[in-house]
Amino acid sequence: MRKLCYSKAFFILAAFCFAASLLPAQDLFELKFTDKIGVKYKGLLVIFNDTKMYMRIAYNAEDMYKVVQVDYSSEHGDTDGSEYLALMGSNPRFITQAGKYGYNPDHLIFLEDQDLPYLTDDPDDTSKLLQAESFKTLSKKDITDAYLREFYASEEADYKAMRKMYGLDLSTVNIKKTPPNTFTGATTLHLVIAANTNIGDIGMSCARDQASLTAEFKGIASSLGIAYKQYLINGDNFTKSAVVNSLSSMVPGVNDIVIFVYRGHGFRWSDQQSAWPQLDMRSSPYTRIDANTALDLDFVFKTIKGKGGRLNIVLGDCCNSSIDITSPITGSEFLAMQANNNYNSDKLRDLFMNYKGSLMATSASPGEVSWANNANGGFFTVSFLQSLREEISYMRDDTADWRDLITNTVNGAKRKSSKGVCSNCTTQNGIYHYDVAPKN
Amino acid sequence: MPKLLMYLMSVLLLGSKACNSNILGDFAKIFKSVDKTELYAIDAFPTPAQEQDLSKTYIADYKVMEYLPLSADEAASLKLAAVNIRNYDALNVKSCPFIAKYAVRFTTAKEQLTYIISPTPCGKTRLVFSANTKIKDKSMDLTQENGLEAAIQKVVEKSTVK
Numbered sequence: 001m002r003k004l005c006y007s008k009a010f011f012i013l014a015a016f017c018f019a020a021s022l023l024p025a026q027d028l029f030e031l032k033f034t035d036k037i038g039v040k041y042k043g044l045l046v047i048f049n050d051t052k053m054y055m056r057i058a059y060n061a062e063d064m065y066k067v068v069q070v071d072y073s074s075e076h077g078d079t080d081g082s083e084y085l086a087l088m089g090s091n092p093r094f095i096t097q098a099g100k101y102g103y104n105p106d107h108l109i110f111l112e113d114q115d116l117p118y119l120t121d122d123p124d125d126t127s128k129l130l131q132a133e134s135f136k137t138l139s140k141k142d143i144t145d146a147y148l149r150e151f152y153a154s155e156e157a158d159y160k161a162m163r164k165m166y167g168l169d170l171s172t173v174n175i176k177k178t179p180p181n182t183f184t185g186a187t188t189l190h191l192v193i194a195a196n197t198n199i200g201d202i203g204m205s206c207a208r209d210q211a212s213l214t215a216e217f218k219g220i221a222s223s224l225g226i227a228y229k230q231y232l233i234n235g236d237n238f239t240k241s242a243v244v245n246s247l248s249s250m251v252p253g254v255n256d257i258v259i260f261v262y263r264g265h266g267f268r269w270s271d272q273q274s275a276w277p278q279l280d281m282r283s284s285p286y287t288r289i290d291a292n293t294a295l296d297l298d299f300v301f302k303t304i305k306g307k308g309g310r311l312n313i314v315l316g317d318c319c320n321s322s323i324d325i326t327s328p329i330t331g332s333e334f335l336a337m338q339a340n341n342n343y344n345s346d347k348l349r350d351l352f353m354n355y356k357g358s359l360m361a362t363s364a365s366p367g368e369v370s371w372a373n374n375a376n377g378g379f380f381t382v383s384f385l386q387s388l389r390e391e392i393s394y395m396r397d398d399t400a401d402w403r404d405l406i407t408n409t410v411n412g413a414k415r416k417s418s419k420g421v422c423s424n425c426t427t428q429n430g431i432y433h434y435d436v437a438p439k440n
Numbered sequence: 441m442p443k444l445l446m447y448l449m450s451v452l453l454l455g456s457k458a459c460n461s462n463i464l465g466d467f468a469k470i471f472k473s474v475d476k477t478e479l480y481a482i483d484a485f486p487t488p489a490q491e492q493d494l495s496k497t498y499i500a501d502y503k504v505m506e507y508l509p510l511s512a513d514e515a516a517s518l519k520l521a522a523v524n525i526r527n528y529d530a531l532n533v534k535s536c537p538f539i540a541k542y543a544v545r546f547t548t549a550k551e552q553l554t555y556i557i558s559p560t561p562c563g564k565t566r567l568v569f570s571a572n573t574k575i576k577d578k579s580m581d582l583t584q585e586n587g588l589e590a591a592i593q594k595v596v597e598k599s600t601v602k
Contacts, residue, residue, distance in 0.1 A: 200579045201533050201564060265537040267562075280537045286501070288485045289537060319536035321561040324484075369534040369561055378535065424529045424583045 028138040031055070031108070033119055033130055043106075044138075044151045045072070045087075046158070048395060053087070056095065056151035057103070067095040067151055070105040075420075085110040089121075095153065108132075140166055161394040164344070187255045187353065188227040190309070191217045194243050196264030197234045198283040202372050206263040209317070209377035210234060212385055213261055223343055224352055226257075238264070240281040240295050247300070252309035257352055259313045260304055262297065263378055266318025268366060269327035274298055275366050275431060277320040289325060301360040301433075311355055311436070316362035317380040319369040347392040351400040354439050361406050361432035363413055371417045371425050380430060383412030402436045467553055467567060467575055471523045476547040477515035479595055481506040482556070484539045499543045500554050500568040506599075514595050518544055521587035522555060528565075529581040536562035538579075542592050557582075559589055 089105030363380030
């Protein structure tokens, strides 16, 4: 089985990276290596989002303790059928005193069957190639104040943000703030996920997204101290009637949040006018596509909106390309990641408790296909989770905003499917309908 | 970067060839002894065995709509395209429904391998093996402008002209 060929290191990054520049917000990695003259280096790789990452490298040279920061961009692809992930370093700058010698940025190459990445500071001189001594994801228990101070000065913004993220800033840990929620009464977050986990081609990616989404929103509800209710339509239960029944049984209150995510095949009828895709609610290839199996995303949106919840988010991560079947005439309309709970609770509360309205988005424009990766999930869903984490992160200075979040989601999926990142993909341009505003 | 990458690929990936050769799986061996190649236009969806019309022909449960005769060169082109790993996307999948249109059947003395093709824009293929093999069926996405669809299209255009 092909998957067995992946190395641990490649999987660590591939799972997080998802096609090279597809990195989630605020994940930290540690890299150790020794150069040809015996100098030992310890790197802290900081991933903000799929376009922003850097590494702080600490080492001793010239009788000085030095820390240098190098920016990174990523390339992912396959050559001769083997996958690689390259992190290309640029723009080195010293955080400590520079000393007499500069620092050539290192480039990191992860290969699918190698346990540890390779490094070089000169792509044109392969004799300088080194293999790292260790590479690991850092967990919360690894991040101490002393550890961060190996790489940061005490006044740096990222240092302060990481202290908050990892619970090292006592001013944010011990003081329980009164929620600035302007609503009264209890709030429930209703999460509805329809994921075609049984289907052969994308089932694995759908299952992965379902796990990521449920973990994320369960964590968010817990952080906000609100009730959480989930409705999963998957496996053999992945049918149009199951979605209809779930939506029918859901009765959101006026302060409630409803989030609907579809992960599966999507299409549009050959004579369809609406821009929104049809959701393919079949889990078996033997079932023909017809009115009983196709569900209009726009109809799901209108149904949810009509239920009167305060904030309604409807996301469709699926293709929007035409099939050679015309719209059936119907008599009646009816209806890879791990959770990262390092949220800025104020921003989280702002986003989920102080906004109202409805938002619908789908991953591809009419005529386009939407892409997924079995190891990581749908490009759009992963981008949504990345954007969500970024929006509610300590590392961001601005206020949390749903328009930023959905714009970043659409742009993130577009970037992931662009030629520079995914050579075999066609670019997907998600679309959205935005009707969300601050409560006040 | 390309130079470095090429170097790495040439030196470091030698040890991963066992993985690389498995992109197409064990079935690639079948192509060494193919005796017959056939191309069919088929129904968009498979029909469950209990619902199949005995007077009709089915391939991997898909009803045959038309038999498309092949010249020796066309058969060779299909065989080459079927085994070329550049026609398949090993990393990413499109989230669109598989709508079958063609079936390509390769027959050896011992077994049969059938490619069910869903054409662009939802380019995908399902590989279905005859019951006497232990190889599991497989789904793969086709790359944009893949050679397999191109080879089929040449035959289809020829048939249409006639």
